[in-house]
Amino acid sequence: MKKLAIASALLSVFAVAGTAHAYQAEIGASAGLIDPDHGGTSGSFGVDGTYYFNPVQTRNAPLAEAAFLDRASNVSAQYQYDEVGDGEAHRYGVGAEYFVPNSDFYLSGNVNGHDLKDNDDFDNDLTTYGAEVGYLPAPGLLIAAGVKGWDNDHDDGVDPTLRAKYVTTLSNGKDINLEAGAAFGDLDEYNLAADYYIDKTLSIGADYYNNDLNDNSEFGINARKFFTPQVSLEGRVGFGEAGSNDYNRFGVAAKYRF
Numbered sequence: 001m002k003k004l005a006i007a008s009a010l011l012s013v014f015a016v017a018g019t020a021h022a023y024q025a026e027i028g029a030s031a032g033l034i035d036p037d038h039g040g041t042s043g044s045f046g047v048d049g050t051y052y053f054n055p056v057q058t059r060n061a062p063l064a065e066a067a068f069l070d071r072a073s074n075v076s077a078q079y080q081y082d083e084v085g086d087g088e089a090h091r092y093g094v095g096a097e098y099f100v101p102n103s104d105f106y107l108s109g110n111v112n113g114h115d116l117k118d119n120d121d122f123d124n125d126l127t128t129y130g131a132e133v134g135y136l137p138a139p140g141l142l143i144a145a146g147v148k149g150w151d152n153d154h155d156d157g158v159d160p161t162l163r164a165k166y167v168t169t170l171s172n173g174k175d176i177n178l179e180a181g182a183a184f185g186d187l188d189e190y191n192l193a194a195d196y197y198i199d200k201t202l203s204i205g206a207d208y209y210n211n212d213l214n215d216n217s218e219f220g221i222n223a224r225k226f227f228t229p230q231v232s233l234e235g236r237v238g239f240g241e242a243g244s245n246d247y248n249r250f251g252v253a254a255k256y257r258f
Contacts, residue, residue: 021229022055023257030080030253037246046080046091062175062197063226065167069140071099089116099136106134106142126152132163140167148183159185174198177205188212201226216242218249230257 032044050067052074058066067074075096082089093112100106114126127150134144142165149158163181170176175197182190189212195205202225210217218240226232231254238249 021058023058023230024052024055026050026255026257028253028255030251032249032251035248035250036242039245042082042084044080044082046078048076048078050074050076058229060200062167062177062200062203063229063232064195064197064203064224065175065177068142068165069167071136073098084116087117089114104136106132106136106144108132108134108144108146124153126150130161132161134163141165148187150187157186159183159187175200177203186213195222214242216240220249231255 027049028047030044030046030048032046034042034044052067052072054072056067056070056072059070061069066072073096075094077094078092080091082091091112091114093110095110096108098107109129109131111129112127114128116124116126128148129150130146130148132144132146134142136142142163144163146161146163147158148161150156161181161183164179166178168176177193177195177197179193180191189210191207191209193205193207195203197203202223204223205221207220207222208218218238220236220238222234222236224232224234234253234255236249236251238251240247240249
């Protein structure tokens with residue numbers, strides 16, 4: 001009996017150690033720079049945070065995709081300050097994701113504000129919002145449909161959206177993440193993204209975004225590294241076009257999980 005008790009205690013210790021990297025919140029800070037061909041350089045600084053209703057188990061998944069693969073319901077908030085030419089902009093938002101327990105259904109929603117002011121006393125407030133209903137037909141695969149709306153001082157509208165995300169393991173044992181999304185109607189926008197995980201802590205990726213409404217398109221490359229299961233650093237370089245003005249975008253972000 002004593003040997004059985006000792007063995008049980010050791011198994012308990014190993015079980016706890018196996019989930020030692022579980023986390024329930026993540027906070028981050030980011031900084032960015034946009035350098036256009038015409039006009040002055042602008043910069044930004046942001047903070048964000050996510051709280052998960054239950055501890056996220058990292059298991060043997062890529063650390064960047066642990067929450068998605070664990071179907072971790074959460075709430076999040078973010079704030080970003082932008083210096084735009086002679087003006088400034090404040091962006092802020094809240095969101096939530098809910099993976100319905102004991103089912104393969106998914107719900108999400110978000111509301112974001114954008115306040116732009118310049119030295120000519122121009123003031124434009126923009127509110128955007130979105131909601132989705134999704135389904136996970138297979139492990140690591142999400143398909144979601146919803147609406148995306150906007151309301152500013154001059155116009156408003158709502159358009160349907162469609163989005164898919166798939167995280168899977170290739171035959172060589174490496175993981176990949178594939179994403180695609182689109183909004184139809186007045187927005188007429190779409191985005192594509194792919195990440196390749198060299199190992200569970202390091203990824204490289206590329207993304208593309210296009211919006212016909214504001215005549216903006218951008219291609220980017222990025223990388224993210226987890227130095228510990230709690231601490232990560234990521235960087236991105238983007239090459240875009242807004243109207244007839246080309247620009248380069250540079251961004252870095254650090255995140256901490258606990």
